[in-house]
Amino acid sequence: MAYEVEAPKYVRLAQTLQRRIEDGTYPPGSRVPSENQLVQSFGMSRPTVVRALELLKRDGWLESRQGYGTIVRGRPAVSEQRDRRGREALERDESSDSGRLVEVGQVPVPARIASALGLPKRAKALVRRFLVEADGEAVELVSSYFPAGLVEGSELGSPDALSGSPREHLEARKKIRFDHVTERVSARLPAGDEAELLDLPEGVPVLSVLVIACDASGQALQVSDVLLPADRQELEDTYRLN
Known part of the structure; x- marks a missing residue:
């Protein structure tokens, strides 16, 4: 028997933030809410929020800029040359x-x-x-x-x-x-x-x-x-x- 489990909280939070980037709630060049604001808004722990933000940074949705915080880059460009x-x-x-x-x-x-x-x-x-x-x-x-x-x-x-x-x-x-x-x-x-x-x-x-x-x-x-x-x-x- 295969057991299906819900995605981890940090993945679900990353998906929610990703959707908000795509629908224009967080447009490219804007700052995403602070870690404290995300903790309060979603009722999740700080480690969960940090991990979700790191996942989006790794995948190219966000980037950290010194003195500005976490900035929205938008949907990453897809590499057409790699096998997927x-x-x-x-x-x-x-x-x-x-x-x-x-x-x-x-x-x-x-x-x-x-x-x-x-x-x-x-x-x-x-x-x-x-x-x-x-x-x-x-x-x-x-x-x-x-x-x-x-x-x-x-x-x-x-x-x-x-x-x-x-x-x-x-x-x-x-x-x-x-x-x-x-x-x-x-x-x-x-x-x-x-x-x-x-x-x-x-x-x-x-x-x-x-x-x-x-x-x-x-x-x-x-x-x-x-x-x-x-x-x-x-x-x-x-x-x-x-």
Whole structure:
């Protein structure tokens, strides 16, 4: 059994501040409220506030300026040249990519998926689950969740593979635009059906890449949980130090 837990408080606070940056409450160049003000406004401890601010600084949303405090930089520019699991999940063509659609239907949304979609606990959403295969071996399991409002008037609920990606389908049918993606990586033990689909021995964990795709306002349009067998993965990143 896989246990879903709510995101830590500092992550939820960082998400709230991020949404306020995107909706213009905290425009680029402005100062965010002080640590004391955030503690009082959100009823969270100072360490939680500090950790949330550090997370946003690390990801490029905020920066510290001596004598000015913490300044809003705005939404970070996306590097188009780096490979991203999120981009792969959003742009996968179900009808031509190597693999198969293993599930389509309304399901209770796991807690962290509901949080990312802005849905209440125990809400239901449409899931499209695609098993990616290479040389006859299961290499990746992608479960993509969509809020009910986007499903209406689309073919997302069809049990057949879509021609093109769900993103292309939604942008064409619903006249919406995907703007940016946030990815979160964690590790966990797979649920029984996940382990069976990925052909994992008992006790082997998976890496979960949670892909949150939003419009320009920060509203989540699609959340995909990309599961990778941990014993077959090695993550590496090279970057320049300032």
